[in-house]
Amino acid sequence: MPHIELPNLPGIRGPMAFRPETSKPLNELVEVLLRHPNSLTQGERELIATYVSSQNNCHYCQSIHGAIAAAHLDDDEELVKSVKQDFHAASVSPKLKALLNIAGKVQQDGKNVTAEDVQAARNEGATDIEIHDTVLIAAAFCMYNRYVDGLATFQPQDPALYRERGKMVARNGYVAANLTNVVAPEPAELVSR
């Protein structure tokens, strides 16, 4: 049961509907980081978000961002799983591996990122903006994950729920998807506490 009286929605959607004032910048930030045009694909950026959420052991965030990543990556759920389990062995580019290494350091402590970690990413072709965005995606998910778990939000287990919403968010984006938190959520999305 959530620690405070939240609207009947899963995961971050409960506190976002509870406090629309803060949900606006929270959604705008994730929209810029994960959706706006970028030299990293949306699938790659969602994999970074999923990996960090999995390192933070946040069930809701790793499930929904894993589903959004898969929706961007030809429904390849196995690839998402392999990035979470051991990205070094996953079928992703050497550049993304070097960026996931940086993201993993940021998740622990920003000061753990070394000049060598950054150089390794540059050697694989990473640009300053890609390094910046990787650091900020990792940092931001240390916030979203703590927000979701710190309020003990309801986090459904059924993968089908995440798969369906993941396809919708991959199609429409976060700002648009957020409207469903306050305007007539679909009955299937309502959960009982």
Added chain:
Amino acid sequence: MPHIDLPSHLPGIAAAFAFRPETAKPMRDLAHILLFEPGANGSLSSRDRELIASYVSSRNNCFFCKTSHGAAAASHVGGSPELVASVCTDPATADVSDKLKALLIIAAHVQGDPKTVSPEHIAAARAEGATDLEVHDTVLIAAAFCMYNRYVDGLATLQPREPEMYEAMGKQLAEHGYRQPATH
């Protein structure tokens, strides 16, 4: 030296904000709402919310954030550098309300592992008069500073050691909030 080519005349998060204005905007807006805008009825003062931000940044050992938000807390009514230092050293013995002490315990758990926030921690805060909105904002301030701190340290931004710079910054933040870029 910063890990990427950030504007060299700006300290800490200001350099990263100038490098990427698209992400700076929502990050500034979030800080402005959480720390500066008046809370709802009977809600936490800006001083108290800045104390939560300083405390979490201190636990994350982020020099720039703990010093700048400590200076902001000190600049608000009822704040002082001594109060900030005592909250960061040991909230239990600091000269703050019992409600804020209970909220600082919740903030520390969010900073460490948010799954360790227990119904007992929440009940203790409620017993001191904390509302759902105050509990929510405490959790989100603590979570947000786990982002800001990692952003500032993860890019190895320049974090000057001159106290005067932070005092001026704290005053500016306490008076004008976070939506406008700092003038120094």
